[in-house]
Amino acid sequence: MSTFLGMPSLPVYGTGNLHASQSFPKAAHRELGNAQLRANLGHATHTIRDKRLNVVSELPDWENLRDAGSAIKESVMARLPELLEQFEANFTARGGVIHWARDADEANEIVAGLIRATGETEAVKIKSMATQEIGLNEYLEEQGIAAYETDLAELIVQLDHDKPSHILVPAIHKNRTQVRDIFLREMEGVDPELTNDPARLAGAARAHLRRKFLTAKVAVSGANFALADSGTLAVVESEGNGRMCLTLPETLITVMGVEKLLPTWQDLEVFMQLLPRSSTGERMNPYTSLWTGVTEGDGPQNVHLVLLDNGRSAALADEMGRSALHCIRCSACMNVCPVYERTGGHAYGSTYPGPIGAILSPLMTGIQAEENNSLPYASSLCGACYDACPVKINIPDILVHLRSVDVDSKRGKKKIPTQMDIGMNAASWALSSGKRLGMLEKGLPLGRLAAGPDKKITKLPGIAAGWTQSRDIPAPPKQSFRDWWKKEHHAPDTAPAAAYNQEDQP
Amino acid sequence: MSAREEILDRIRTALKDTPEVPVIPRGYRASSQLDEAELIELLVDRLIDYKARVSIVDTADVPAKIAELLAGAGSYVVPAGLDAGWLTGPELEQDSRRRTDSVTAPLSVAELDGIDAVVTGSAVAVAETGTIILDGSPNQGRRAITLVPDHHICVVKVADIAGILPEALGRINGTRPLTMISGPSATSDIELERVEGVHGPRTLDVIIAR
Known part of the structure; x- marks a missing residue:
């Protein structure tokens, strides 16, 4: 567990799967060599764009909802300490247990400790960005605990020993035939006659996971929202794997970033209109579960929440960049991004790809972490992401801000002027006078x-x-x-x- | 310093510029202004779009409709607090196929797995999004009973239909164990195309009771 002697120097950056290990241009070059990937992404992102536009245009008050969503999130950030304490008091009063984790390692250790305390060696998992960010599955495996992903796309990625490439549809880079091949290769007891029909593939996943759901004692989840005034947590999903994990096991461990709070129950009416339409392009997702601590006789009786910082406080300290924390992980920005559509999510390295990842990852890790300073340049600044964002995060502005943070951070380090400095000085000399330019x-x-x-x-x-x-x-x-x-x-x-x-x- | 204190301290330090707390502009719709017939029409349209099966009946005919929908079921479960009067009539009274579940006498997960269908009421429905909200009241029961059986027959009373989400959430106590259901279980995980039928009930029958 992290220990500090005296006060740590601020900001404290996040750790875990938040880094690009290769610069974006190099990684993008690698990914662009895969024509199948480009075809799969083009098909999927265009399908979802059309669906989103249809359901968004149905609502006469879509822009009002975006304005409200943006202001609610801004207010959450401004009042975060107070809201966290309020949430904690309410969740605890109803039988839940709260744990605080400074970084990825601390969160992983807490979750592993809680699972070990139940005497179990396996857990079922609901897709969660927070647990992906901290690398929980890998950590649990090292500790001898098997974590089974139950979301269809996460299952595809886990069976293929691959990495997610999209925050909503982690296997967006795979087409139906590739999915069938993965199932035939990796899924125990699968029907050898399995076709590439998505309904048949979904049926195979149902059969594969059914026994796990019915016997699991421990589940691990993320959370989409946490309501401070009631201590309620919410998970938004489609398949019912979330309901299985949140209802049947005895122990439920949720890992959630501190920024996910909403002040009041009423605020849910805004976000439950914004999120499904922005993410899967549906009027409403098939299932949403809400729970407040423990309900006697219904669902898990052993309910934990790990509140995660891992660089969120560092992002919050950046006055220009803090609105990146308003993100509700809908993925609309990546679905409309011309860069993401071509390179796919793996090129960004971090758990958070696409336009939001290009700002969130360097804000959480610091611009100088590994190759994350290349991410703010992974954009043409066309602004499609800003238009699509349900909480109006001005991603292009923050990209430009982070580019300047990057340039400034390099300037500080080097005494000798760089080629860029020389070039910029020359341009300044030449462009400041018509005579010089003429010459x-x-x-x-x-x-x-x-x-x-x-x-x-x-x-x-x-x-x-x-x-x-x-x-x-x-x-x-x-x-x-x-x-x-x-x-x-x-x-x-x-x-x-x-x-x-x-x-x-x- | 504990992790809690340290994280709260980091956050307070990050906010040392004391950003303004904005007033929330709630200019979005608070109600739909639809009458009863319009609410039913909209809800039915949205449910069918999700591939749910819908029937509209007079309250007196609810038992007959339930019996009809259960015709192919070898067994079914009901919550102990299901509305009296929904299980009347020759097929349903003294029905040996029926199991009853309650908090004090819950069926095990394995038992539920062997049951074909479940019949419940509902707390409130949202016409615009085709959503039915269950809040664990006695006529809906524990969450597990509407999850494990493959066929969910859900009765929605017309008085419980709200036009839009803000109206519906205003009628709900948020601290109850809640499940919002919009159609049968589905996934968009393969090529972002919606396919019905994954882990939750693959058949959702909605009976709208006038």
Whole structure:
């Protein structure tokens, strides 16, 4: 367990599966080589986009709901200590037990300890981003405890020994035929005649997990919402695996980030309208379960909640970035993102992929952690994610903010000016005066020379090489726009058509 | 310092700029303004869209409808507090196929696994989203009984239909063990296409009682 001598220096960053171990451009390059992945992602993200638009356009007050959702979350962040204490008092008063975890290791140790205390060596699991973030399954396995994922997509990923690539549909990168092949290969006692029909595949998962559900003594879950004024927890799901885990076992252990609170029961009416429509594009998800501590004679009698910091307080300390904590994990931002659609979730390294991951991961770990400083650049800043976000997180603004944090963090470290510093200073000198720019433009023919007979520059030197890595630059024109303008507007004898040479003004 | 104190301390330090607590703009709809016939029509439309099976009957005909829907069931369970009068008539009275479950005399999970169907009431329904909310009241019983059997027959009284979610949640006590059900169990996990029938009941019959 983490121990500190005296006061730790703040902020304290998160640990666990929050890091890109390879820079985003490199990882994206690797993933882009997989044409099947791109086809699967293109199909799935376009399906969900259309569904989301349909159900969102049905609601006349969608924008009002977004405004309310955004303000509620802002208020939660501003009042977080007070709301956490209120939630704790209510949950505890109704028989629940609260544990606090500073980081991933501490949370893992608490969960393993609670499972061990029951005398069991296995647990059933509901899909949870928090437990994915802390690497709970791997930790439990080391401790000799088997954790069985029961969500269909998590099951596919677990059986394939793969990693999730999407926060809602972890196996979004697999198509139905690949899923069938995984089941045939890895699922004990599966019907060898299994087809790739999704209904048949879902049926196979039902048969496979049924016995586990009916005999499990311990379940581990995440939570979508926690209501401070009542001490209530909520899990939103589709398949009924959540209900099985939340209802049948004797012991229930929930792991939840501290930011998941909502102040009041009334606030649920906002989020239960925003979340299903934004995530699966349904008016309502098939099942939502809510529980408040222990209910005698109904459901688990041994109810625990692990409240997790793991870098959330660090994200909260960033005034520009803290609204990333408003995220309700719907995944709408990744479904509309042109970058995610092509690279998939694995390219982001962290448990949290896509636009939200590109801001959340570096905010939780600090920009200097491993390769996370490459994530804020994994965007064209088109703004589709901001438009889709049900709680209006301004992801493009935070991306730009984190890019500046990244640049500043590097500037501090190096005494010698970098190529970027030199380039920016040169640009500042040149662009601050028309005369200087004019002088530099005289050098354009040199660029034409460098481009050669095919009129393309295919390789730039130094840091500019990144630009030509995946595209060519056309040869510069013979004359600059400013020269052309001068001739056009100050030489009345010259006919405009003659002065304008289309080939030279791309 | 305990983990609790330390985390709360970190959070307080993170908020040292004392961000403003905004007023929540609740400009969204608080009610649907639909009349009874419109509520029923909307609820039915949404339930069918989820592949639930729906029948609308007069309250007096609820027992006959339940008997009809249970025709193929070898066994079924009811909560001890199911509305008196729903299990009347020649087929259901003294029915040997029936098991009764209560908090004081609960059926085991293995017993429930051997039962084909379950009949319950409901707390409130949301027309706009096709959602039925169970709150563990005596006519709905423990959560396990509506989960393990593969066929759920659920009676919704017309008076319990709310237009939209804010109206419905306003009628519910949030500290009860709640289950919100919108159609039979389903998944969108393969290529994001919705497929019905995973771990929860694969058949959901809704009887709307006028």
